[in-house]
Amino acid sequence: MDNDAFSGIRVVELAQWVFVPVAGALLADWGADVIRVERPDGDPYRNLATQGIGSDSGGVNLSVALANRGKRSVSLDLRTDRGRELLGELLATADVFLTNFRPAALRRLGLDAEQLTQRFPRLVYARGHGYGVRGPEADKPGYDSSAFWAQGGPAYVLTPRDREYPISQRGAMGDRNGAMALGFAMAAALLRRDRTGQGSVVDVSLLATAMWMLSSDLLAALAGNTPVAVTGRGASANPLVGAFRTKDGRHIQLVFLQADRYWAPFCDLVQRADLRDDPRFADMASRAAHRAECVAELDTEFARHTFDEWKQLLSRLDAPWAPVQSVGELLEDPQVLANDYLGVVETEAGPAYRLPTGPVQFDERPPAMRRAPEHGEHTEDLLLELGYSWNDIAELQDAGVVP
16 A cells, blocks of 8 residues: 555645644655645744754754655745735645644734635635634744643643652654644544535644643543642552662563552562562552552562563563663664654655654555655745746746745
């Protein structure tokens, strides 16, 4: 099978940074023709330098590559009437309009949902935003570290109470989670259009993405309980769920939710019949009553062997556990490699590079990795597709509408 799930679907993307562009890349992965509309000076994300993966990495900008792989790029000056007219011509050929511009900006450009859905009734109008399209903060700028991480709750629930300041999130966590939801929303809207002939307006916000991720905490709050911010080791009623420190300072995560099923085999594996037969640890209720003692015994046991020794030992136990790995170790993880969770992007002139392929596969295959476009790389090609001549294009360039 080729990457053809969205073959024949055209997406016109007017977006920048990470959240919404990643949603476009997900559709491009599976065959959509995603046309990325950039302003004359380009998406500011192209110049962001963080974590050694942006413009400071001395080569391919991997952040931009991940968010924009497989797309085509056109540069238009939407401050001009002619630029907006050209965008309208592209939209007339599109199945989806994908944007993260704020409501006021879209209204100024004549690109708000009300106007475009009247002009193009079959168009799927997809918006990604920080806080939702209604309410006092609808026009507030929102990044994932503000709308998702801070206001949405993860910073609070994941910060230990003894810390003076909230912990920081990893790069674009909310953005890429929100992008998956927005990709699903576009797919659902396209399916609905095929059945009804009518387009839809679909919305995903970073705030709602955080709330969905924290559904367990929200359910506790809805039930009138105060969600626990962070539980310490041994605080759980089940001491067989948690991380344990190895001899060489690494950690192994046990997730023995069905603790009575795994306790005896685990004790036999580590040759601790005394623990298996200890009445304090005979069943879940006993271990809960003596959880501090149980955790202490496990701590002592895990300190006897190194990280690699524990991985070898536990590989013989049919139970849920995992090594606490570094991101660098993921690059060589046999399970990651066997499932093609990292793909190679081949380029025409520059060096090949690797990117995460994403969590979705069709027929047990990941999408083929394609490079991201250079700023405005396909401007002339797309104008030719719309029927413009080379003389027309030269006039547009002279007028500053396109580069």
